[in-house]
Amino acid sequence: MKEEKKLQVSAIKDGTVIDHIPAKNLFKVIKILNLVSLEDPVTFGSNLDSSKLGKKAIIKMSNKYFDDEEINKLILVAPQARLNIIKDYQVIQKKQVKVPERIMGIAKCVNPKCITNNENVVTKFKVMYNKNVDLKCLYCEKITDQDHIEIII
Amino acid sequence: MKNRSLVSIEDYSKDEILRILELSKHFEKNPNQKILDGKVIASLFFEPSTRTRLSFESAVSKLGGSIIGFSEAGSSSVSKGESLKDTILTVSKYSDLIVMRHPLEGAAKYASEVSRVPIVNAGDGANQHPTQTLLDLYSIKKTQGTLSDLNIFLVGDLKYGRTVHSLLMALSNFNPVFNFIAHPKLRIPIEYKLYLDELGIKYYEHTEFTDIISRADIIYMTRLQRERFSDPVEYEKTKNVYVLRNEMLENTKDNLRILHPLPRVNEINEDVDSNPKAYYFEQAENGVYARQAIISSILGLS
Numbered sequence: 001m002k003e004e005k006k007l008q009v010s011a012i013k014d015g016t017v018i019d020h021i022p023a024k025n026l027f028k029v030i031k032i033l034n035l036v037s038l039e040d041p042v043t044f045g046s047n048l049d050s051s052k053l054g055k056k057a058i059i060k061m062s063n064k065y066f067d068d069e070e071i072n073k074l075i076l077v078a079p080q081a082r083l084n085i086i087k088d089y090q091v092i093q094k095k096q097v098k099v100p101e102r103i104m105g106i107a108k109c110v111n112p113k114c115i116t117n118n119e120n121v122v123t124k125f126k127v128m129y130n131k132n133v134d135l136k137c138l139y140c141e142k143i144t145d146q147d148h149i150e151i152i153i
Numbered sequence: 154m155k156n157r158s159l160v161s162i163e164d165y166s167k168d169e170i171l172r173i174l175e176l177s178k179h180f181e182k183n184p185n186q187k188i189l190d191g192k193v194i195a196s197l198f199f200e201p202s203t204r205t206r207l208s209f210e211s212a213v214s215k216l217g218g219s220i221i222g223f224s225e226a227g228s229s230s231v232s233k234g235e236s237l238k239d240t241i242l243t244v245s246k247y248s249d250l251i252v253m254r255h256p257l258e259g260a261a262k263y264a265s266e267v268s269r270v271p272i273v274n275a276g277d278g279a280n281q282h283p284t285q286t287l288l289d290l291y292s293i294k295k296t297q298g299t300l301s302d303l304n305i306f307l308v309g310d311l312k313y314g315r316t317v318h319s320l321l322m323a324l325s326n327f328n329p330v331f332n333f334i335a336h337p338k339l340r341i342p343i344e345y346k347l348y349l350d351e352l353g354i355k356y357y358e359h360t361e362f363t364d365i366i367s368r369a370d371i372i373y374m375t376r377l378q379r380e381r382f383s384d385p386v387e388y389e390k391t392k393n394v395y396v397l398r399n400e401m402l403e404n405t406k407d408n409l410r411i412l413h414p415l416p417r418v419n420e421i422n423e424d425v426d427s428n429p430k431a432y433y434f435e436q437a438e439n440g441v442y443a444r445q446a447i448i449s450s451i452l453g454l455s
């Protein structure tokens with residue numbers, strides 16, 4: 001049991017570990033954070049048991065650090081994600097996803113008559129947060145509620 | 154307001170709204186002033202709306218400006234598949250200000266982001282139509298002498314009617330009491346009620362169009378749109394319930410005025426037209442002055 005645990009979070013020297021990603025959203029997280037562009041080692045674990053999420057995923061990235069703005073984009077796909085920032089094998093900081101004021105791109109507006117669904121326009125939303133994360137389109141002003149959020153990147 | 158686009162009525166503060174209304178009054182007194190001499194106003198109607206287009210074009214012509222543009226997408230490069238961005242970028246090279254109407258919601262907002270000249274939204278789908286709101290406010294102020302503390306009745310399609318929503322938000326600056334009269338399926342949406350609750354503004358909802366209108370200062374009628382009903386029989390039934398007839402005005406206040414964004418179908422009976430309380434055709438005329446005020450203030454000419 002201890003051995004398994006160790007494997008899941010096997011150490012990196014410097015970098016970031018993102019834990020508590022819902023397993024089904026792992027690839028969305030990879031896209032949103034544009035991890036394919038990284039050159040240093042990245043390791044993924046998926047379908048790991050989690051008491052909170054059922055099946056979770058974890059990503060470990062050597063020599064990669066994120067600013068809060070990037071991390072907060074995960075509100076739509078991994079709101080419970082936890083970040084461990086590692087320096088010299090030690091966790092020096094922990095971070096959580098916070099609710100951003102605005103979301104650019106990433107999600108689709110639910111309104112088929114919205115300009116963003118008909119022309120090549122990057123979507124822009126104001127985040128309306130109370131219990132649920134609802135998005136108010138800054139173009140057509142319609143609200144896309146959490147159950148209808150479709151990730152488009 | 155100078156050089157700023159007018160996309161949504163919320164782009165203007167209470168003071169800015171009042172300034173436009175003052176200016177509208179000024180243009181009503183002197184509608185023919187050549188202050189737009191040498192200016193080119195583009196009028197881009199990606200969907201037809203003859204009434205709104207003529208009102209804008211009249212406003213510009215009276216001020217001595219010239220107009221370029223198109224009255225429907227079919228007669229423009231848009232029909233060849235040009236993107237909105239390219240159309241706006243090109244036209245903004247030819248003009249000092251762009252008036253645009255578009256069937257897609259958010260189109261004017263997007264245009265204002267890519268354009269080099271200010272955009273005036275003349276309607277984007279079911280979303281915003283701020284110049285209509287300003288002319289409605291001007292009509293109310295002109296007939297009541299004030300915008301404050303009025304009893305406003307909104308009748309008809311309160312669910313989808315964008316003019317109603319924008320007017321409600323703009324009037325909320327002026328301590329109104331609202332009465333909403335609508336078919337249960339066309340009631341005012343919950344988000345507007347929450348908005349009013351937050352501001353502490355009183356409102357009452359009714360499903361019957363009865364003598365409660367005796368308290369009204371303004372009755373704002375709207376058109377029921379057939380396409381909002383899945384059942385055509387239901388439409389036929391409903392459209393005959395929310396009809397204003399002359400006899401209903403008997404016990405109403407002297408200062409009452411009846412507004413309608415036009416065109417009407419049958420929701421105001423023609424026997425109302427000759428009643429001095431009918432104001433919808435003057436309201437349409439006010440649209441010219443309000444649009445003169447909007448354009449000249451954005452161009453910094455007044």
Ligand SMILES: [Zn+2]
Nearest residue numbers: 109114137140
């Ligand atoms: Zn939208």
